[in-house]
Amino acid sequence: MNRQTPLIIAALIALLCLNACSAPHDTLSSLPRLSLTPELDKIYQSTCKNCHASNAMGAPRTGDLKAWQVVFNKPFELIIERVINGYQGMPPLGQCFDCDQTQLETLVHYMSRPAEPPQPAN
């Protein structure tokens, strides 16, 4: 063990972390693409879509993998907590006041990995 050994170990840990610590990215891109049930699609059309169909309001656009990867760098629990309680421009419950947590989670899954091809950026 020479003087540089701790530095080398730290560098190795950092390198490992580059893989392991970016796990949320992998989780998102490996998430199966999802279609909504007619019931949830109705909810999506009348609530989330008003703000998430474009980047205009600063909301991550549905199907914009890059934008959603940034969101998914956070723990899923924190993302859902922000959906439920609101966060900056994001209103509490995304304005779906009848939605339960499972429905909101499914909507978030759909918005980040929709079955249909992503809409063009705007």
Ligand code: HEC
């Ligand atoms: C009135 C506009 C509006 C509506 C309606 C809306 N959102 Fe949002 N949402 C936003 C904005 C703006 C942000 C970006 C907030 C920020 O990061 O500053 C956001 C962010 C989010 C995020 C990312 C939160 C994070 O942790 O970064 C999720 C998830 C989300 N919305 C889900 C939903 C869902 C699900 C619905 C429908 C039930 C919905 N939103 C409806 C405006 C809206």
